[in-house]
Amino acid sequence: xxxxxxxxxxFNVPEGATVAFNCTYSNSASQxxxxxxxxxxxxxxxxxxxYSSGNEDGxxxxxxxxxxxxxxxxxxxxxxxxSATYLCVVxxxxxxxxxxxxxxxxGTILTVHP
Amino acid sequence: xxxxxxxPSRVICKSGTSVKIECRSLDFQATTMFWYxxxxxxxxxxxxxxxxxxxxxxxxGVEKDKFLINHASLTLSTxxxxxxxxxxxxxxxxxxRDRGQSSYNEQFFGPGTRLTVL
Numbered sequence: 497x498x499x500x501x502x503x504x505x506x507f508n509v510p511e512g513a514t515v516a517f518n519c520t521y522s523n524s525a526s527q528x529x530x531x532x533x534x535x536x537x538x539x540x541x542x543x544x545x546x547y548s549s550g551n552e553d554g555x556x557x558x559x560x561x562x563x564x565x566x567x568x569x570x571x572x573x574x575x576x577x578x579s580a581t582y583l584c585v586v587x588x589x590x591x592x593x594x595x596x597x598x599x600x601x602x603g604t605i606l607t608v609h610p
Numbered sequence: 611x612x613x614x615x616x617x618p619s620r621v622i623c624k625s626g627t628s629v630k631i632e633c634r635s636l637d638f639q640a641t642t643m644f645w646y647x648x649x650x651x652x653x654x655x656x657x658x659x660x661x662x663x664x665x666x667x668x669x670x671g672v673e674k675d676k677f678l679i680n681h682a683s684l685t686l687s688t689x690x691x692x693x694x695x696x697x698x699x700x701x702x703x704x705x706x707r708d709r710g711q712s713s714y715n716e717q718f719f720g721p722g723t724r725l726t727v728l
Binding site: 537538539540541542545583597598599600601602603 | 703
């Protein structure tokens with residue numbers, strides 16, 4: 497089983513649509529959770545951290561369910577510029593050599609069309 | 611702030627040669643830098659964790675003698691792919707953690723180096 501699993505998509509949605517991505521992780525001791533965005537042939541960029549209470553940043557809402565080991569990202573009112581690959585990322589810090597290690601999901605491809 | 615650069619951005623080399631990739635934190639000190647590799651249509655896979663002044667920690671399956679990492683200062687880490695082969699062709703990305711940052715989990719990524727081995 498992969499440590500972080502995502503539906504690879506692709507998701508093709510029209511502008512203005514609401515789209516949701518899901519992610520599950522296998523290590524119940526994982527401590528920090530993030531969504532990154534990666535554009536084609538570019539480095540990943542942090543979109544938002546994910547907190548247990550859920551958090552929102554403009555059109556983006558992230559949720560974390562520790563009991564189910566499940567993370568979600570909701571994008572409302574999609575824009576053309578939202579087209580990218582969205583990476584679910586988990587941190588498990590065991591100290592020592594595992595300090596700060598990030599584990600990436602394979603990414604979910606989103607295409608927003610006019 | 612928190613800018614990480616990589617050089618070169620793209621390199622094409624012949625099989626059997628060695629290639630060095632530099633990763634620099636431009637406006638902060640990074641005690642820890644990470645090296646990732648990304649094959650087409652796949653996600654980033656951590657290759658190794660580099661700590662300033664000490665030996666790198668390699669992930670399982672990554673050959674330390676093939677992928678030499680040096681983190682000689684708080685702003686520079688290098689990855690050398692020795693005796694490169696076509697299967698080493700990939701997108702290599704580094705990231706760095708800001709030593710002075712309160713949110714120690716955030717990593718800042720470099721723009722990546724696309725390596726093609728002929």
